[in-house]
Amino acid sequence: LLVLAGALVAYAGAETFATESGIAAVATAGMLLGNADVPYEEDITDFKGDITLLVLSFVFIALAALLQFSYLLEIGLRGLVVVGVVAVVLRPLLVFVSTFGDRFTRGEKWFMSFVGPRGIIPASVATLFAFELRAEGLPEAANLLVGTVFLVILITVVFEAGLARRIAEALDVIPMRVLVIGGGKVGRALAERLDNRGENVVLIENDPTIVEKARDRGFTVHVGDGTDTEVLRAAGAEKAKTVVAATGDDDVNLLVAQLAASKFDPETILARANNPDNVDAFEELGVRTISTTLATAQAIDNYIERPALANWMGQIGRNGDVQEIEVTSEDLIGHTVREIGPELPDGCLIALVARNGDAEVPDADFTLQEGDRITLIGRHESVREAMSWCHPET
Known part of the structure; x- marks a missing residue:
């Protein structure tokens, strides 16, 4: 409400001094606010979206009413x-x-x-x-x-x-999907983070209450059993680049992972292991596994031993970002990190390079090759700009 009041004051004040300058004043105030480090930025953005939708709906109805x-x-x-x-x-x-x-x-x-x-x-x-x-x-x-x-x-x-x-x-221009089986708290939290990154996320859930909660938050949800091949196909598993089994049942997660691997062959398959004792069994079957228990313990340990890094990682998607991208640009191939560094956007660094399954922190004389996967770390906008430079098709 304070932001809305500020916009109205800016408009009225500008109109008082110069006719038809109100819109320019509000636009200028919006740019200043958008570039300022203010708290509750996401809440302000959501409120702006709601107000915009309400005003546009009213204006459209009012204009259409003039049409015979x-x-x-x-x-x-x-x-x-x-x-x-x-x-x-x-x-x-x-x-x-x-x-x-x-x-x-x-x-x-x-x-x-x-x-x-x-x-x-x-x-x-x-x-x-x-x-x-x-x-x-x-x-x-x-x-x-x-x-x-x-x-x-x-x-x-x-x-x-x-x-x-x-x-x-x-x-054939629909982006590759990320398919998340399980719309519970973990599935919804993951979907929200992926959606904020611009991924095309689709959830599969068969509990009507959970389906309603997920849809209320704006997610695309297919109702059905994630262990059913036809349900997976209907949800777009054939076009999915990543399939994540995130239910609260390890047996279901394992079956989903095996079905995805055998029937659809996405680039990445991940499964949630609710019981840490099941991690070895999952990985023996070739399923990349995230243990809920171990992940929680690791997060707590990070806050104890590395509080600054943990706090920064918690802001990923807002201020900071970490992304991995394949190098395909001719501007980078055959050049060293020393040569590339000055060309990167301000506030962005190459933290890691993966080649042939091995990852290392590159030194200044490390030469990039086509197909290398580099990890970029830095400010959100800078990382996104660097991704487009490293992989122009992004």
Whole structure:
């Protein structure tokens, strides 16, 4: 509420001194707040999202209330032709021109071309221009403008937004999924961390109460038994890069891991071991295992022996970050850490290099090769920028 009050005061104060300067003042205040080290940053961001959704919903309803259905009927077939030209000709042309180069694949460019629902901005601008046209004594032109714009919005929202997932699947641009079996406290906590990193997380859970809790937090949840091959397939196991068995039952976790390995072969399979005595049995079967008991003990030990590091690790995803990425950029291959270091973003370091299954802390003369996996540590934004440099397809 304090932030909202500050935004209103900034707007009103700026308007008092200079007409139409309120929006610029609020935007400036927002940039200053976003770059300031303030507490409760996540709470402020969530509140901002809720307020934005509420205001946009109100504005959209208010603008749509000014539209009469007769405007759409008057446009008729001409309006559909305009929608077709905008959606099928103009947008793809603009997308391909603005994304010229190798940063995006052809499939990603086509996806951006065909999924571009219009919304509040064109509706607001069209309504403003319509008022101006009516004031100039041109009501027919105003009706034509409003009707055409809202027809474009209606059709693109219904068809493009509604079919976005199917279009993405057809163009094969859906990012590889992280499949988490078990939506309990551990599964939800893991899903939240992965989601904050931008991963495409899907949960599998068969308890209705837990399903509801997970969906309330915004996660995609498939209802079913994670030990059922068809349930795994329906949840996207065939496209999953990582499968995590995180239930409270070790037998279920082991079975899920074995099914994922034998039927879907994702890059990474991890299983939660609730009983530390089961860790050896899991690993003998080739399942990479995380013991809940040992992980908790290690976390406590870190806070005792390495409190600064433990506190910093607890902030990963907010201020700091640690990421592992494969080296594919020609700018890095064949160069030493000494040469690469000055080129890294400020606040980012190469902490570890893995090659052929062995990991080591590199010295200044260590030469990177294609396929090396480097661990980057530093500020969140700096690490993300470095990841894009090391692996341009990221």
